[in-house]
Amino acid sequence: MKKSPKTSVDRRRFLKGAAAGTVATLVAGSKAVAAPRAAAPQNATAPLLPAEVDPRGVVDVLTVDHPGSDFMVDVIKSLGFEYIAANPGSSFRSLQESFVNYGGNKSPEWLTCTHEESSIAMSHGYAEVEGKPMLNLAHSTVGLQHGSMAIYNAYAGRVPVFIILGNTIDENERRAGVEWYHSAQDAAAMVRDYTKWDDTPISLQHFADSAMRAYRIATTLPMMPVVLVADSALQEAPVPTERRPQIPKMTMDAAPQGDSGSVAEAARLLVNAENPVIIAGRVARSDEGVARLAAFAEALQAPVIDEGGNLPSKHPLLSGRGVLRNADVILGLELSDFWGTLNTVRDQQIREVSTVLRPNAKVISIRTGETFIHANYQDFQHYMAADIEMPADPDATLPALTEAVKKLTTDDRKRAFQDRGAKLADAGQKAWDRQRAEAVYAWDASPISTTRLSAELWGAVKNEDWALIGGGGNFLWNYTKYYQRMHGGSAAGVGFASPAAVGAALAHRKYGRVPIHVQNDGDLMYAPGVLWTAAHHKIPMLSLMHNNRAYHQEVMHVQRMCDRHQRGIANASIGTTLLEPNIDYAKLAASMGWYSEGPITDPKDLGPALKRAVARVKAGEPALIDAVTQPR
């Protein structure tokens, strides 16, 4: 039956619910106020009521026992959210009250955030560790506008984020002035280009149904953000006593597996190849997934270019991109940019393309990324034609593919595979030795080299139960567990790293790990208030500032243009550096409740400072060490 949005939420329906006994106090007013009206057109039908009667009347309702937002909280609790990240906003005031009182501020627990870009990026980081979304609340137009870049990052990074957006659809429910600025006809439209789904429920049952659907859509591959608009009137009106809304059953989708024919053909190509190469994007979602990828690579003894941080860092089949040059079969697993992995667009005046793909090489792709794309934003990357394309989850497909490879592997092929594996292991060790030999250059330099920075951090945490939640480890770092790395992506929108790290650290907290983060200075300055959120909610983490006092990527871009235009680079720092005054990040962090030290310029001072900071983190505090570094 078709419903009118207006009739489901308007005041007359509210009065009907109140008359049924839900509302404790109801005093019906009788004073009629003549509202100014435009002259009726001559052919208009006669009004149903006399012109001097305001059909809305005046009703003085002061309290409600069981608002719709209580039911919304019941729905949200059924989805298993641990936390809500939000900056407060009046468009969801009823929901906020229901969460902290009716819901007891537990499961989910409210996190006070100072910016929607921070709160949504925190959810992004949390989801990368926990594999499921945190709840976000955003305040109508302005809150969503603040959070939109973080939503885009999550969309491009294929990370689930669940956003409830306050809004007031019925103009008669808005107070004059600000509430009109903070209302929209189609509130989620602004981010529809970079969310997977949204809805604007007009009843509580609709809200419950759509919440289930939204969660399922957000967490089905490719995972992405969703938005559910929670109308303020629906939040604040009482739950109807007749036809009470019900919480639907939740069923999650199984991950899609590659079809048997494509799997068999892929296995045939891989087994017969002399130089197969596996390029792994976001494949594993657990330690079990890591084991599945390792088992597959080992069955072929094929090199793995690991772009997704899947395999343990000392796995003998890990390889650099050099192996692509000789590859006759290339298997791409959930690559966000397969074409860009094989091709290079040179950043000179004329953008020439070159490829490492041999003319007769076969390309196989298994990915879910192509199964959902929008038109406008170009996050889907360059078109890539594969010889076999499986729109499937690699993690779910690998067991069948591994089995198919093993069945086709003869003894002769097995011996060839073993020879190949031995050579790869040897090459890998030599590559590691070369990196170690290179690490000594500028070891004692000031500003501190990034290699020294990473080595000192590794030295400070290697004996802890650590997890890197952003920034760079290098060849020294020994990743053995899935959770020790972040596994999402982003649209490279700056300002994301610091809140994402706080969200990730929160996810690690209950496991007692030591979360560590290499923080870029320019990124932190977008919304440093997230430091306060971490301190306020006692989220332990170590943030090591990679303080090169610049937006260094942009320095290089402007410098490139200076060179290309042959005008000298003297002015390349205008607008790209963070100097005069130097920002004191230790003081900034201390002002928001963090343990902090710095700025540190002598590399010899860095290790001891990091050890002191790790001790604080293990005691439950956030700690920041400000290291003045070389650009890269």
Place this chain on the structure above:
Amino acid sequence: MKTLPAARRSLHQARVQSAVRVPFRITFRSAAGLLLAASCALFLAGGYATARAQRAASGNAQNGKSLYTDKMCAQCHGASAEGSTIGPKIGPNPPAYADFVNQIRNPIDKMPAFGPDSVSDAQVADIYAFLQSLGGSAAEASPAVVLAPGNADNGKKIFVAYGCFECHGRMAQGAAATGPRLGPHPIAITAVLQELRHPANEMPPYTEKTVSNAEVADIYAFLQSLPDPPKPDSIPLLSK
């Protein structure tokens, strides 16, 4: 012969003991030729003067042609040594033989090292002979440029002022994401000049309007002056 401006030359002559003749071709080819691209940070550059003194290798060019493919040189440097986004152009007119051998055995960048066990000395000579056999045109040979030995102190300053450090680090140590190590023990100055004026990879071009030859010499002197680093085994954090 292309020479430095008189004033600049005087300045250099005042601060150096002796001048060194460094033959160098500065030939700006077509845009298409310019942009034979190389994306990795490989810093071995080729394509400069045939007029320069270089030791003739006594290799077998025909054998070198096969080795060039078999040893996968072509995968990075192109089928005709013309360069790609991975590796620079190395022929015709390859770099000096000593530099060529040094780069193969002890690459200063991301190029994998090829030891004698994988490419013998004789095979290196054969490959070099192949590169020589490709034959540079007469137009590619150009007059030499006289570069005086530079001033390391000034080179250190302009290494920063001209933004070299942004990609290569303040001690020219290199960075994985942006640019290779340049020193100590830099590659031949001819190769440095070639890469500056006519980069084979992602490096932005530094023309003489931006960095004069004399300043390049100063930067080169700075790179030469860099001290050797400590041994990895002497650093506990780098223990295996």
